[in-house]
Amino acid sequence: MLKVIQSPSKYIQGANALESIGEFSKLLASNYFIIADDFVMKLTAETVSSSLQASGLENHFSRFNGECSRQEIERLTLVLKKNNCNGVIGIGGGKTLDTAKAIAHYQNIPVVVVPTIASTDAPTSALSVIYTEEGEFAEYLIYPKNPDIVLMDSTIIAKAPVRLLIAGMGDALSTYFEAQACFDAKAVSMAGGASTLAAVTLARLCYETLLAEGFKAKLAVEAGVVTEAVERIIEANTYLSGIGFESSGLAAAHAIHNGFTVLEECHHLYHGEKVAFGTLTQLVLQNSSMEEIETVLSFCQQLGLPTTLAEMGVSQDIERKIRAVAEASCAEGETIHNMPFTVTPDNVYAAIIVADGLGRAFLG
Numbered sequence: 461m462l463k464v465i466q467s468p469s470k471y472i473q474g475a476n477a478l479e480s481i482g483e484f485s486k487l488l489a490s491n492y493f494i495i496a497d498d499f500v501m502k503l504t505a506e507t508v509s510s511s512l513q514a515s516g517l518e519n520h521f522s523r524f525n526g527e528c529s530r531q532e533i534e535r536l537t538l539v540l541k542k543n544n545c546n547g548v549i550g551i552g553g554g555k556t557l558d559t560a561k562a563i564a565h566y567q568n569i570p571v572v573v574v575p576t577i578a579s580t581d582a583p584t585s586a587l588s589v590i591y592t593e594e595g596e597f598a599e600y601l602i603y604p605k606n607p608d609i610v611l612m613d614s615t616i617i618a619k620a621p622v623r624l625l626i627a628g629m630g631d632a633l634s635t636y637f638e639a640q641a642c643f644d645a646k647a648v649s650m651a652g653g654a655s656t657l658a659a660v661t662l663a664r665l666c667y668e669t670l671l672a673e674g675f676k677a678k679l680a681v682e683a684g685v686v687t688e689a690v691e692r693i694i695e696a697n698t699y700l701s702g703i704g705f706e707s708s709g710l711a712a713a714h715a716i717h718n719g720f721t722v723l724e725e726c727h728h729l730y731h732g733e734k735v736a737f738g739t740l741t742q743l744v745l746q747n748s749s750m751e752e753i754e755t756v757l758s759f760c761q762q763l764g765l766p767t768t769l770a771e772m773g774v775s776q777d778i779e780r781k782i783r784a785v786a787e788a789s790c791a792e793g794e795t796i797h798n799m800p801f802t803v804t805p806d807n808v809y810a811a812i813i814v815a816d817g818l819g820r821a822f823l824g
């Protein structure tokens with residue numbers, strides 16, 4: 461099988477990076493269409509427009525209505541065409557960025573994505589999640605290439621609620637374990653081939669960076685300051701985890717996350733919070749050493765990521781609910797089947813129950 465790695469063309473990160481958006485974007489297009497929601501627009505529009513103007517770029521701002529749906533993509537595309545824009549900039553959270561990627565893809569023009577939070581590893585990827593107008597999952601759009609630029613302004617990201625950065629660490633926590641499982645299983649990644657040494661190495665560096673810098677970064681952001689640890693965690697959550705998951709692959713942790721979405725009581729949790737518990741469950745499923753499990757448990761508990769079913773919001777009727785989660789985790793086409801051994805709903809049910817037991821024992 462061929463090995464494939466893919467990544468954004470350019471990744472830019474640092475304090476006040478947004479002030480340099482014009483300098484980097486001018487190489488790709490001359491007239492940018494910029495989308496952001498109301499909150500982000502107020503926060504960033506002045507910086508962005510003065511940077512683009514200073515680089516001699518035309519710019520047209522348009523408000524994103526909050527849902528990455530077919531209708532919204534079409535509505536914004538009409539505005540883009542009316543203004544003859546030949547590049548797209550999306551600023552904000554996942555839905556804004558996914559909408560910007562979709563618009564640019566259909567117009568076959570460059571896209572610059574500017575995440576204002578570091579809560580998942582989705583920004584660098586060549587895919588969008590499309591929802592219905594009512595906010596229900598509709599489909600994945602897979603693109604032939606990753607964003608042209610991913611720009612992370614750490615000053616802005618550090619001002620977002622700390623829980624989002626911690627959720628991003630939960631999402632990134634699974635990357636190495638899922639990448640390693642896919643590597644061992646010789647699974648096909650989202651990039652369309654086997655994993656490279658490079659992707660697996662970035663995934664491992666992601667995990668090591670979380671362990672070394674995570675707690676320091678949490679304390680810094682809680683205090684409203686940016687330190688080198690915060691910079692390293694932003695890179696781990698976004699770039700290292702992004703390439704790791706896309707070019708090595710997902711396995712049990714994300715499938716178990718998807719399983720938990722069937723439970724109403726877990727809807728208050730962020731993606732990365734459920735993925736953290738999915739990671740712990742994957743470790744049990746693959747019978748990892750106690751040393752490794754304790755490392756992950758203490759990391760999660762230090763940061764406030766859930767390690768028990770009670771912390772996930774599941775406290776009653778556990779057997780029936782976890783059976784349903786286990787069934788959903790093992791649905792046809794789920795990434796759990798990338799594990800290097802056969803996994804059944806019974807195996808997942810058992811692993812979740814034991815993961816919960818370990819979490820409770822560790823909490824004391």
Ligand SMILES: [Zn+2]
Binds near residue numbers: 580581631714731735
């Ligand atoms: Zn994820």
